[in-house]
Amino acid sequence: MSLPPKPAQGKNPRAKTVALAITLITITAILWIIYFVTGSEWHTPSIHWLPLAILVTISSLVIFYLRITWTISKKPSSFNLWIYGVTIIGGSIAFLFPLVIADYIGKDSEGAALRQMIIYATGGLLGAITLSETRRKNDLERSKFDKQNDQFTEQLNAQKENLKTELDAQKENLKTELEAQKENLKTQLDAQKENLKAELDAQKENLKTQLDSQLDSQKEQINSQNEKDIRDHIRQVHAERRSRYTKAVEQLADDKAAVRLGGIYTLVGLVDEWLADENIKETDVRHKEGQVIINNLCAYIQSPFKLAAKAKELEADTVPATYDKEQFIADQAELHEEQNVRRTIFDEMSKRSSTIEDNNAKVFTPIPGAWSNFDFNFSRAPIFYPLNNLTIEKGTFTSAKFYGNADFAEVIFTEKADFSGAGFTQEASFKDATFAQEASFKDATFTHNADFEGATFTKEASFKDATFTQNVFFNGAIFTQNVYFLGTTFTQDAYFVETTFAQDTYFLDATFTLIADFTKAIFAQKVYSSRVVFPKQAYFVEATFTQDVYFVGATFSQNASFNGASFIQKAGFGGTTFAQEAFFFGATFTQNADFNGATFTQNADFNGATFTQNADFSITTFTQDADFKWATFTQNADFSGATFSQKVNFGDVLFENYVPTFVSGNLRTRFSVHSTQEDYNSSVRSGSMLIPPGEAELDGVKRQIPVGTVIFDPDSWDEGKWEYTRVSEPAKPIENSDTEEEKPAE
Structure with missing residues (x-):
């Protein structure tokens, strides 16, 4: 019996192994299931399933193990695998198979004989396998001998071929050597010919090089002389420029305006010459030369002028009483001349x-000019002349003083405009001015009217701690970024009519001495007005607040009008004091409205107001009439803890979804005992949630008020206890009032 070698692995040996495993597991499982399902034995026919299941299980494990070993081993021994498999499976059959068919054999010696026969058969099979393996080894030895014999024959043939090849190679070598000698002779002749030609070309090239060298040397001498002449010319030009510069600077101090004006034009021309000088390769050097001249021009602007403080008087059409006529004419002419000189610089x-490109969306794109990279400093300068309709690159006017009217109308500030600490002694006009970058008026003082109507601020604008002594006008102005009026003082009227605040607006700690008019103003982002004091009328008529607005702790000393105003987000009036009448007629509160703790000293008018979200009037004090007629409350309206000292009008009010809150914990709405029953109007609109009717009594005075609320005497305030001492019991529902009154009589 010949044992087969390991066959080549198929394309998917793992799949075959898995299939074999599934088959073996299935057969084994079936036998075990039969065994367990039938109890222990199944006698029809008489087969013992337990030893059969064990026999199949052992055989399956052995076959699967041999398969795995055969598959994963690089050089498996088929002989050993056969020996192991036959021995284990045969032994298992010899031991277990007689038990399987025990009912078919006799009980004496038939079982032992069967086992002996199986063992003999197994031994015979093992012997056959052993003989087969011996035959295979003998065949392998014979094959090796035949292979060695073939190799020896091949070696003899190879030596014969090698000898023949060597003879042929020697013959070819001799032939090649003869050809090479012939080629070498030819190459030597060609090389000698090329050498002669190269020597002739080299001599020709050397001669040409000598001639070119002489020519280049002459050219260098000429160029060197030219460069020297150019350098000398440049030095002369630069020296001449500096001489002109020195003379122009001297002209600025001349008594004659025409001479000073000529000096200015000379300096301006010199700046342009330096910037355009292509002989100076370094841009920084050109810029530095120009900056020196710019500094002189700025210094002239900063220099004092004796008549600056009299600019207002000298601009008058008539001679002031304190002025001599001839002296007035002379001073006026001198002032106008100097105004012209200094205005010329700007x-x-x-x-x-x-220049500025406007895309009609108030987004300005600067296009640099010739002088855009220079620094300009006009700080502490006396300005007594108009600067309207100009483009100012870098407006640094810190601590500058403006005599006469300061006119910046329609000016374009392309870089930051800094007027910090500036003093405006007369009227200041920035009407229709454009601030392309930040604008700072921090600590600035405006002694007379300040006009910013139609001005556009594209970046942040700061008026922190600025003082406006007279009226200030921001009507139609546009603030594209945040604007700060922190601590700003408005001594007279402040007008922000139709002003647009596109980002956050800060009025924290600002002071409005007279009228503050924000009619139709648009606040697109948050408004911070906490602790602001409005001593006079404050108008926010038809103003639009797109984001949160905070008037927490603010004080309105005179009438405050928010008629028709729109509050798109949260409106915070917590703790606000309205010392005079407060008007919210037709106002719209789209989000929560917070009047918690607010005080209305005079009449409060919410007639026709709309509250889309929660309205919080808890702990609010209404000293005079409170009018909510035709108001609409879509969500909860909280009046718990509120105090109504005079009339309360809820006539035609619409509480859409919730009954209004008048009691919350210990907080109860209070109604004055001094008011008549007619002063309480709770006749809500048709379709509204009703105000729960109740009745309370104080000192024999009965009033129908909301259930749970109380009547109080406004004259019973105790400063020590910080409360009203004369307060009724909470109002009881009207439908139970008769019953409650009869109990004491019984």
Whole structure:
């Protein structure tokens, strides 16, 4: 019996192994299931399933193990696998198979004989396998001998071929050597010919090089002389410029305005010459030379002028009583001349400043001008001349003082405009001015009217701690970024009519001495007005608050009008004091409205107001009439803890979804005992949630008020206890009032 070698692995040996495993497991499982399902034995026919299941289980494990070993081993021994498999399976059959068919054999010696026969058969099979393996080894030895014999024959044939090849190679070598000698001779002749030609070309090239060298040397001498002449010319030009610069600076101090004006034009021209000088390769050097001249021009603007403080008087059409006529005419002419000279400097700067592209969306794109990279400093300068209709690159006017009217109308500030600490002694106009970058008026003082109507602030604007002594106008102005009026003082009227605040607005700690008019103003982001004091009328008529607005702790000393105002987000009036009448007629509160702890000293008018979300009037004090007629409350309306000292009008009010809250914990709404029953109007609109009717009594005075609320005497306030001492019991529902009154009589 010949044992087969390990066959080549198929494309998917793992799949075959899995299939074999499933088959073996299935057969084994069936036998065990039969065994367990039938109890212990199944006698029809008489077969013992337990030993049969054990026999199949052992055989399956052995077959699966041999399969795995055969599959994963690189050089498996088929002989050993056969020996192991036959031995284990045969032994298992010899031991267990007689038990399987025990009912078919006799009980004496037939079982032992069967086992002996199986063992003999197994031994015979093992012997056959052993003989087969011996035959295979003998065949392998014979094959090796035949292979060695074949190799020896091949070696003899190879030596014969090698000898023949060597003879042929020697013959070819001799032939190649003869050809090479012939080729070498030819190469030597060609090389000698090329050498002769190269020597002739080299001599020709050397001669040409000598001639070119002589020519280049002459050219270098000429170029060197030219460069020297150019350098000398440049030095002369630069020296001449500096000489002109020195003379122009001297002209600025001349008594004659025409001479000073000529000096200015000279300096301006010199700046342009330095910037356009292509002989100076370094841009920084050109810029540095120009900056020196710019500094001189700025220094002239900063220099004092003796008549600056009299600018207002000298601009008058008639001679002031304190002035001599001839002296007035002379001073007026001198003032006008100097105004023209200094204005000319700004005119020339404006011509060379950046230009602004407007995409009609108030987004300004600067296009740099010739002088855009220079620094301009006008700090502490006396300004007594108009600067309207200009483009100012870098408006640094910190601590500058403006005599006469300060006119910046329609000016474009392309860079930051800084007027921090500036003093405006007369009227200041920034009407229709454009601030393309930040604008700062921090600590600035405006002694007379300040006009910012139609001005556009594209970046942040700060008026922190600024003082407006007279009226200030921001009507139609546009603030694209945040604007700060922190601690600002408005001594006279402040007008912000139709002003647009696109980002956050800060009025924290600002002071409005007279009228504050924000009619139709638009607040697109949050408004911070906490602790602001409005001593006079404050108008927010038809104003629009798109984001949260905070008037927490603010004080309105005179009438405050929010008629028709729109509060798109939260409206915070907690703790606000309205010392005079407060008007919210037709106002719209889209989100929560917070009047918690607010005080209305005079009449409060919420007639026709709309509260879309929660309205909080808890702990609010209404000293005079409170009018909510035709108001609409879509969500909860909380009046718990509120105090009504005079009339209360809920006539035609619509409480859409919730009954209004008048009692919350210990907080109960209070109604004055001094008011008549007619002063309480709770006749809500048809379709509204009803105000729960109740009745309370104080000192024999009965009033129908909301259930759970109380009547109080406004004259019973105790400062020590910080409370009213004369307060009724909570109002009882009207339908139970008769019953409650009869009990004491019984």
